[in-house]
Amino acid sequence: MNFHAKINNSTEWRSRFWAAALPYLLITPTLFFVVIFTLLPLLHVAGSSLFAENQAVQVPKFIGAGNFTALFSDPGFRDVFVNTVIYVIVTVPISVFLALVLALLLNRKFRAQGLYRLAFFYPTVLPMVSAATIWLFMYTPDYGLLNVFIEFFHIPSQNWLGEPRLALIALMILGIWKQTGYFMVFFLAGLQGLPHDIFESAKLDGANVLQSTYYITLPLLMGTTLFVTTIAVINAFETVDQIYIMTGGGPINSTSMLLFDLWQTLFSYLDIGRASAMSVILIVVLLIFTVINFITTERRATYE
Amino acid sequence: MQEKRFSTLSILIILVLLFGALSGCAPAVTTAPTQPTAIPATEAPAAASAPTATSAPVELTFYYPVAVAGPITQIIDGYITQFEAANPDIKVNAVLSGGYGDTLTKIQTTIKGGGTPPDVAVLLSTDLYSLVDANAIMPLDDYVKAAGGDTFTSDFFPAYLANSNYQSHIWSLPFQRSIPVLYYNKDMFKAAGLDDNKGPTNYAEMVTDAQKLTKPDGSTWGIEISSDGIPYWLFQCFVIGGGSNVFTAPNKVTFDTPEVAQALQDFTDLPNKYKVMPPGILLWANMPNDFVNGKAAMIWHSSGSLTNILKQAKFNVGVSYPVGEKGYGAPTGGGNLYMLKGIPADHQAAAWKFIQFMTSVDTQADWSINTGYVASRQSSYNTQAMKDHIAKVPQAAVAAAGLQYAGPELATHDNAQIQKFLGDAVQAALTGKSTIADALKAAQQQADQVLSQFSQ
Numbered sequence: 166m167n168f169h170a171k172i173n174n175s176t177e178w179r180s181r182f183w184a185a186a187l188p189y190l191l192i193t194p195t196l197f198f199v200v201i202f203t204l205l206p207l208l209h210v211a212g213s214s215l216f217a218e219n220q221a222v223q224v225p226k227f228i229g230a231g232n233f234t235a236l237f238s239d240p241g242f243r244d245v246f247v248n249t250v251i252y253v254i255v256t257v258p259i260s261v262f263l264a265l266v267l268a269l270l271l272n273r274k275f276r277a278q279g280l281y282r283l284a285f286f287y288p289t290v291l292p293m294v295s296a297a298t299i300w301l302f303m304y305t306p307d308y309g310l311l312n313v314f315i316e317f318f319h320i321p322s323q324n325w326l327g328e329p330r331l332a333l334i335a336l337m338i339l340g341i342w343k344q345t346g347y348f349m350v351f352f353l354a355g356l357q358g359l360p361h362d363i364f365e366s367a368k369l370d371g372a373n374v375l376q377s378t379y380y381i382t383l384p385l386l387m388g389t390t391l392f393v394t395t396i397a398v399i400n401a402f403e404t405v406d407q408i409y410i411m412t413g414g415g416p417i418n419s420t421s422m423l424l425f426d427l428w429q430t431l432f433s434y435l436d437i438g439r440a441s442a443m444s445v446i447l448i449v450v451l452l453i454f455t456v457i458n459f460i461t462t463e464r465r466a467t468y469e
Numbered sequence: 470m471q472e473k474r475f476s477t478l479s480i481l482i483i484l485v486l487l488f489g490a491l492s493g494c495a496p497a498v499t500t501a502p503t504q505p506t507a508i509p510a511t512e513a514p515a516a517a518s519a520p521t522a523t524s525a526p527v528e529l530t531f532y533y534p535v536a537v538a539g540p541i542t543q544i545i546d547g548y549i550t551q552f553e554a555a556n557p558d559i560k561v562n563a564v565l566s567g568g569y570g571d572t573l574t575k576i577q578t579t580i581k582g583g584g585t586p587p588d589v590a591v592l593l594s595t596d597l598y599s600l601v602d603a604n605a606i607m608p609l610d611d612y613v614k615a616a617g618g619d620t621f622t623s624d625f626f627p628a629y630l631a632n633s634n635y636q637s638h639i640w641s642l643p644f645q646r647s648i649p650v651l652y653y654n655k656d657m658f659k660a661a662g663l664d665d666n667k668g669p670t671n672y673a674e675m676v677t678d679a680q681k682l683t684k685p686d687g688s689t690w691g692i693e694i695s696s697d698g699i700p701y702w703l704f705q706c707f708v709i710g711g712g713s714n715v716f717t718a719p720n721k722v723t724f725d726t727p728e729v730a731q732a733l734q735d736f737t738d739l740p741n742k743y744k745v746m747p748p749g750i751l752l753w754a755n756m757p758n759d760f761v762n763g764k765a766a767m768i769w770h771s772s773g774s775l776t777n778i779l780k781q782a783k784f785n786v787g788v789s790y791p792v793g794e795k796g797y798g799a800p801t802g803g804g805n806l807y808m809l810k811g812i813p814a815d816h817q818a819a820a821w822k823f824i825q826f827m828t829s830v831d832t833q834a835d836w837s838i839n840t841g842y843v844a845s846r847q848s849s850y851n852t853q854a855m856k857d858h859i860a861k862v863p864q865a866a867v868a869a870a871g872l873q874y875a876g877p878e879l880a881t882h883d884n885a886q887i888q889k890f891l892g893d894a895v896q897a898a899l900t901g902k903s904t905i906a907d908a909l910k911a912a913q914q915q916a917d918q919v920l921s922q923f924s925q
Contacts, residue, residue, distance in 0.1 A: 219883075220599055220602050220603070220883045221602070221882070221883065221919075221922035221923060222922070223602065223603065223604070301754075305752075305755060306749075306755075307687075307747075308764075324747065324749035324750070324751075326750070326752065327697070327749030327750035327751060327752065327900075328749045328750070329900050329902055412697075413697065413698060415697060415750065415892075415896060416697070416749075416750045416896045416899075416900055416902075417893045417896045417897050417900070417902060418893070432570070432574045433570060433886075434883065434886045435577055435599070435603075
C-alpha cells in the first residue's frame with residue numbers, strides 16, 4: 166500500500182479525479198432535465214397513486230393500494246386493458262410485416278419508384294388528428310368511401326365506428342395505414358446499408374431471390390426489425406388521438422385504450438388518485454416490455 | 470482503490486438526487502386545500518352596488534368555450550367592445566378556451582396548482598355540483614338581491630334557471646342555452662301523405678310517421694337519433710316525454726325504473742323492431758348531414774344546429790319537439806356564466822357587471838339571433854330585433870316555446886362519470902351488448918357507488 170505516496174503526489178491525484186469525474190459532469194445537464202421532467206413526475210405519480218383524490222375527496226387521503234384494487238376489480242378497466250393488448254398484438258406484427266414487404270419491393274429499381282415510396286410514406290406526414298378526420302368520413306355509413314367500395318362488391322354497408330365488434334378493427338386499420346410507411350423508411354434505409362458483395366457471391370452460388378432474401382437479407386435486417394418493433398409497440402400503447410377524434414372510446418368501452426382512459430379519468434372525471442394508479446400500471450407494463458426487449462436485443466447482438 | 474472511491478462518489482450523487490426527488494414530491498402529499506363545504510353566503514362582497522371611483526381600469530379575464538358552428542369569436546368580441554364602451558373602468562380579456570371540457574380542465578388545474586382562475590367563465594350548466602365540490606365558484610346571492618332579487622331572476626326561463634340553484638344559493642346565470650328539437654323534412658312529409666304543418670306529438674305517432682317515411686330501398690330512413698358523444702342527452706327526451714326523469718337529486722339517480730326501461734325500449738325499438746332507424750351507434754356530427762342530404766326524414770338534434778341546417782337544406786324544414794310515450798319532452802342543455810372564487814374584491818364587482826351585461830335582454834336576443842342558442846330571458850323574445858328575426862325565420866321561435874316541455878338535464882356530483890354510466894347503458898342496449906334490464910341495473914349500481922360519497 167503506497168497510500169501516502171499517492172496523497173503526496175497531488176497533481177496526479179487531481180488529474181485522476183478529473184478524468185473520473187468528467188463523465189459525471191458531462192451527463193449532469195441531461196441528468197438535470199431527466200430528473201426534473203421524468204424522474205420527479207414519476208415519483209410524484211407513484212406517490213399520488215397511493216392516495217384517494219377525486220371530486221368526492223378534495224383533500225388527498227392515504228388509501229394504500231386502494232386505487233389499484235379498485236382498478237383491477239373494475240370490468241370497465243379490464244375491457245380497456247384487453248383492448249390495448251389486442252391492439253398491440255394485432256397492429257404491431259401486421260404493420261412491421263407490411264413495412265418489410267413494401268421496403269423489399271420498393272428497394273428494386275423500377276419506373277416511378279419515387280412516386281410509390283412517396284405514396285406509402287405520405288400517411289406518416291399527416292398529423293394523426295387530420296388522418297382520423299379523413300377516416301371518420303371514410304367510415305361513414307352508406308355514403309362513406311369504404312362503404313361505397315364494399316357495396317360495389319355487394320357487401321352491405323357497415324356502421325364501422327358504431328358497432329362494438331367493428332369499431333376497434335376500424336381503429337386498427339387506421340393505425341396500420343398510418344404507421345406502415347414510417348416503418349418502411351427504416352427498412353429501406355437498413356436495406357441500403359447492406360453490403361453488396363454478399364448478395365453477389367450468393368448469386369454466383371446460384372441462390373434465387375427468395376433464398377437470398379430469407380437467408381441473407383432478413384438476418385442482416387434483424388437490428389432494424391427490433392428497433393421498428395420497439396417503436397411500434399410504444400406507438401400502440403400511446404394510441405390516443407384517433408380515439409378522441411373518432412369514437413370517444415365507444416361504443417360502450419369497445420375502443421377505449423390505456424392512455425385514452427387515463428386521459429379521461431384525469432381530465433374528465435378529475436380522479437387524480439385513480440389516474441395516477443393507471444399511470445403506474447402503464448409505466449410498469451412499458452418497463453417490462455423494454456427490459457424484455459433489451460435482454461433479447463443483447464442476446465441477438467452476441468449472435469451476430 | 471481509485472475506482473472504489475469514485476463509485477462512492479456516484480452513490481453520493483444518486484443519494485442526493487433521490488433526496489431531492491423525495492422532497493420534491495412531498496408537498497403534493499401534504500398540501501391541504503381548504504374545506505370544500507365551507508362556503509358562507511356572506512363571502513360575497515359589500516361592494517356589489519357601489520361602483521369604484523375611476524382609477525386604473527380593472528382587468529377581467531373571461532374564459533369561453535365554443536360549442537357550435539359560426540363566427541363565435543367575432544360576436545363575443547363585439548359584446549366586449551360594447552361593454553367596455555359603457556364601462557370605461559373595466560377591461561375584459563376574452564380567452565377562447567377550447568370546448569366545455571377543456572375550459573373546466575383549465576380552471577380545475579389552475580385551482581389545484583394554486584394559481585388565480587379567470588374571473589368569469591362559461592361552463593356547462595350541469596358542472597354546478599363539480600364546481601361547488603371543488604370550491605371553485607362564488608355564490609351570486611348578494612348581487613342578485615341588489616339587482617332586484619326575484620323580480621330580476623323571474624325574467625329568466627325557469628327551466629334554464631333550474632341549473633343555477635343549489636343549497637339555497639344561486640351560483641350562475643344562464644348564458645348559451647339550448648334544447649334538443651325535432652327537425653323534419655316537410656317535402657318528404659307531404660310526399661308521404663302526412664300533415665307537414667306539425668311533427669309527431671308522441672312516440673306512437675313518430676313511429677307511424679317514420680314507417681311511412683322510410684324507403685324500402687334504404688335511401689331514406691324515417692328517423693335518426695344520435696347515440697354517441699353524450700348519448701344520455703337525447704335519451705333523456707324519451708324519458709322526459711314519458712313523464713319521468715333519470716335523477717331526483719344531485720346525489721340520487723333513477724336509472725333502474727320501469728319508466729326509464731320503457732324509454733330505452735322505445736329507443737331500441739326504432740332500429741330493431743320497427744326498422745325505421747339505422748342500427749348501431751349513430752354519430753352526432755353525421756346527423757345534420759344525413760338530414761340535409763335527404764338520408765333521414767326526421768332527426769333529433771340541438772336547437773343550436775338550426776342556422777346551419779336552414780343554410781344547407783334545399784327543402785322546407787319543419788321544427789318540432791322530441792317525443793316520448795306521453796308526449797313532447799326534452800332536457801335543457803348548454804352553458805352558464807360563473808364567477809370564480811379567489812379573485813380580488815374589485816374584480817368581483819366588475820365581474821358581476823359583465824355577467825349582467827352578457828345576460829341582459831338585448832345581448833341575449835342578439836346572441837340567439839346570431840348563433841341559434843335559445844335566449845335565456847323571456848323578454849328577449851319581445852325585443853324588436855328578435856321579432857324581426859322571427860318574422861324572417863319562424864323556426865327560431867319554436868325552440869324557446871319548447872321550454873315548457875323541458876326537464877332538467879342530468880346533473881349530479883361527479884357528473885361526467887354518471888353521465889357516462891347512463892350513456893354506456895343506452896349504447897349497450899342499442900347495440901345488443903346487453904339487455905335493457907341488465908344495462909340499466911349496472912348503470913344504477915355504478916352510479917350509486919360513486920354518489921354514495923356525497924351527502925346531498
